[in-house]
Amino acid sequence: MKKILITITTLLILSGCQEIGDNKPLLSSKKEKQPIIIVNKNRHLNIAEFWIDKVKNPNRIIMSSKEINEFNNNVAYQQNKLTYFKDINGNYSGSWVKKSILGMQKSISSIAQYFEDGNRVPNSFFNEIKEYMDLDNIESSVDTRYALTVNYTNQKIIPTKLSLLKKKEQIFFDRNQNSALDIATPIAILHSTKDGKWHYGVAPTSSGWIRDKDIAFGEKKEIEDYLNTKNFIITTNAKSAVMVAGEYYDYLRMGVRLPFILTVDNMTMVLIPTRDSDGKLVLSNATIKTDNVNRGYLSYTPKNILTQAFKFLNAPYGWGGSFGEQDCSKFIQEIYATVGIKMPRNSLSQSRVNSNYMELESLSKDAKIDLLINSAPIGSTIIHLQGHIMLYIGDYKGEPYVIQTVWGESSRHYALGRTAVTSLNFNNYIDKIDRATIIK
Numbered sequence: 001m002k003k004i005l006i007t008i009t010t011l012l013i014l015s016g017c018q019e020i021g022d023n024k025p026l027l028s029s030k031k032e033k034q035p036i037i038i039v040n041k042n043r044h045l046n047i048a049e050f051w052i053d054k055v056k057n058p059n060r061i062i063m064s065s066k067e068i069n070e071f072n073n074n075v076a077y078q079q080n081k082l083t084y085f086k087d088i089n090g091n092y093s094g095s096w097v098k099k100s101i102l103g104m105q106k107s108i109s110s111i112a113q114y115f116e117d118g119n120r121v122p123n124s125f126f127n128e129i130k131e132y133m134d135l136d137n138i139e140s141s142v143d144t145r146y147a148l149t150v151n152y153t154n155q156k157i158i159p160t161k162l163s164l165l166k167k168k169e170q171i172f173f174d175r176n177q178n179s180a181l182d183i184a185t186p187i188a189i190l191h192s193t194k195d196g197k198w199h200y201g202v203a204p205t206s207s208g209w210i211r212d213k214d215i216a217f218g219e220k221k222e223i224e225d226y227l228n229t230k231n232f233i234i235t236t237n238a239k240s241a242v243m244v245a246g247e248y249y250d251y252l253r254m255g256v257r258l259p260f261i262l263t264v265d266n267m268t269m270v271l272i273p274t275r276d277s278d279g280k281l282v283l284s285n286a287t288i289k290t291d292n293v294n295r296g297y298l299s300y301t302p303k304n305i306l307t308q309a310f311k312f313l314n315a316p317y318g319w320g321g322s323f324g325e326q327d328c329s330k331f332i333q334e335i336y337a338t339v340g341i342k343m344p345r346n347s348l349s350q351s352r353v354n355s356n357y358m359e360l361e362s363l364s365k366d367a368k369i370d371l372l373i374n375s376a377p378i379g380s381t382i383i384h385l386q387g388h389i390m391l392y393i394g395d396y397k398g399e400p401y402v403i404q405t406v407w408g409e410s411s412r413h414y415a416l417g418r419t420a421v422t423s424l425n426f427n428n429y430i431d432k433i434d435r436a437t438i439i440k
Contacts, residue, residue, distance in 0.1 A: 025426065027413060035414045045401070045421050048310035051393045055378050058303035062380050062440055065340065068300060071439075072342045075353060081344035083204050085186040085227055088146070088220070094138045097190045101133060101200055104178075104208065108157045112164035112175050121164060129158050134194045145189040146220045147201070148273035148281060151250050152324060153214035155179040155206060159198035172407075172417070173319050178208040179345060180321025180330075182256045183242065184273055186223055187215060205333075205345040216273050218281030226271070226283065229259040233270060233293040234338055238311045239324075240292035242272065249286060253326065254308065255337025258288075266290050297340035302379030308335045309391050309403050312419040317407055328389050331405035331419065332382055335391065341439065351384035351435045361434035368430060372400040380439045383424070385432040392436065399423045400430070 026038035044050045052058045063071065076082040109126045154161075155178045163174040181187075187201040187210065198209045235256045242249045249272075252258075261269040267287040274284045298304045309331075318325025326334060329347045336343050344350050351357070358375065360368050372383075373395045381392040383402060390402035401423055408416030410427050424430040 024423070025413065033412065033414055036408075036416050039416070039420045039422055039426075042396075045396065046310075046313060048306050051378070051401075052303050052306050054394045055302045055306075058306075058379075059299075059301050062300045062302070062377075063341075065297070067440075068340045071354070072340075075342055075344060079344065079349070079353060081205065081349050081353075082342050083188075083202055085188075085204070085220075086224055088144060088188040088202070090144055090220075092142045092144065092190060094140045094142050097142050097200070098135050098138050100207065101135065101191065104157045105130065105133075108164060108175055111166050114165040114168050116163040116165065116171055116174075118168050126158075129160065132193055133159060133200075134192070138191060142190050145217055146223050147187045147189055147199075147215040147217045148223055148226070149181045149183055149185040149187065149210070149214055150216050150273050150275050151183060151214045152252075153181050153210050154321065155181055155203065155208040155210050156198075157208055159193050159200075159209040172317075172322070172415075174322055177320035177322050179203070179206040180318075180324070181210070182252050183250060184226075184256065184258055186227060189215075189217070204342070212279065215279075216275035216281040217279055218273075222281065226259065226273070227257075231260045232257050233260045233268060233288075233295055234297055235288070235292060236294050236298065236308065236311075236338055237289075237292040238315055240288050243267075243287045244272075244274075244284060251324075252288070253324075254311070254334040257337075260295060261285065263290055268293050294338070298338045300339040300341065300380075302377070304339060305335060305379040305391070306393060308338050309393070312405065313403070313421070315405070315419045317405055317415075317417045317419075319407075326405055328405050332389055332391060336439065343439075347384060347387060347389035350382060350389050351437050353437060353439070356440055357435055357437040359435060365430055368433065369398070369400055369424075372424075372436060373398075376400075376436050377438060377440075382437050382439065383433050384435045384437065385429060386434070390429075393421070396423075399425060402429075 025036045026041060027034055076084055112121050114120055157176050157178045164176040166175055181203055185203055187203055189199045189201040191200040197212050199212060200209050235252045235254055238254055240252045242252060259271040268290045269285055269287050271283050272286045274282045276282050312331060316325045319327050321330055329350055332350055333343045358371060376392050378394045383390045383392050390404035393401050393403050403421050405419040406416055408427060
């Protein structure tokens with residue numbers, strides 16, 4: 001009798017999972033625009049294991065460490081979307097540095113119209129910024145200086161903390177925010193402002209201006225040895241607190257690699273870069289909760305990718321890493337970093353990261369659905385539409401589903417503004433998607 005009851009109970013739970021029919025966002029019948037509180041009425045869709053159970057072999061190794069290394073080299077040397085620290089030159093042409101800086105300034109000056117307070121950006125503002133950048137003092141050959149970030153820091157297009165908006169109301173979209181860098185990110189510093197408070201530098205997947213107080217200068221070999229230590233951990237939580245001398249120091253996002261020292265009880269000791277009073281690099285001990293790290297990279301399996309992705313569920317959207325959060329492409333970048341895959345920074349580059357893709361743009365809606373459900377491997381497929389990227393997690397009742405960090409505003413609702421599981425029918429994405437790329 002006991003065995004029969006257990007079987008009946010199990011069947012009820014499983015059938016209960018499958019009987020909820022309406023998977024669209026919960027909106028009222030009002031015609032006015034409204035916020036989305038519930039994206040999926042079926043609560044099971046927000047659990048990683050629900051989707052993992054749909055994978056035929058969730059522990060299958062998608063790529064070996066050797067294959068991942070080859071993939072990364074392709075991103076670096078064929079795609080030119082990744083800069084290895086070891087490949088940074090000792091000097092660069094001054095004209096190239098100046099052209100790079102001016103190109104970034106030109107791009108934002110043509111877009112930015114308002115400050116965060118709603119006032120218009122005057123033309124004089126960009127002229128003053130140009131003078132502040134001290135470009136006339138760039139010599140014909142620029143000697144590279146080497147640094148590591150010592151805090152979570154915002155990388156800006158021009159050297160100012162001011163938010164620059166395209167439209168008055170777009171306060172969550174600072175067009176001056178190029179990216180955000182975690183602790184221990186290597187930077188090749190190529191120029192500085194007149195007062196030395198900002199530095200222009202090249203990071204692994206992006207370039208821009210960072211504040212002096214957030215970096216520490218060191219020798220190239222010293223930094224290279226630090227980055228390439230074979231005994232390391234990877235952060236596996238969406239956010240992991242870093243403690244120094246028992247006190248909170250900062251936090252790390254997912255996928256950050258740090259040298260491992262030892263584990264004591266529930267804390268793991270690592271080596272982080274800090275700076276002395278002169279801005280020079282000092283390597284210091286720090287601790288992170290052991291549950292938030294993994295010794296070495298995770299294996300690249302469907303289960304691990306889905307598990308990591310769902311750790312972001314309901315995390316706020318942050319354009320370019322604003323507010324210490326992540327946008328759609330950084331979400332993808334962080335997930336794959338945990339298995340050692342180095343993805344480019346923006347969504348378009350991620351969709352073109354290799355030749356293993358399916359073109360979807362010219363297909364009908366039904367053909368797209370059929371192709372994704374039958375041909376897109378779960379855990380290694382990312383789906384692109386203009387300006388956006390998502391992780392494919394499988395199908396439910398004939399609909400393809402994704403997990404994504406999305407702004408997601410539409411004529412029917414206010415911005416979703418978080419990481420969420422949605423059908424590809426959300427905001428008519430199924431009609432807009434143009435490519436599915438397999439990370440393999």
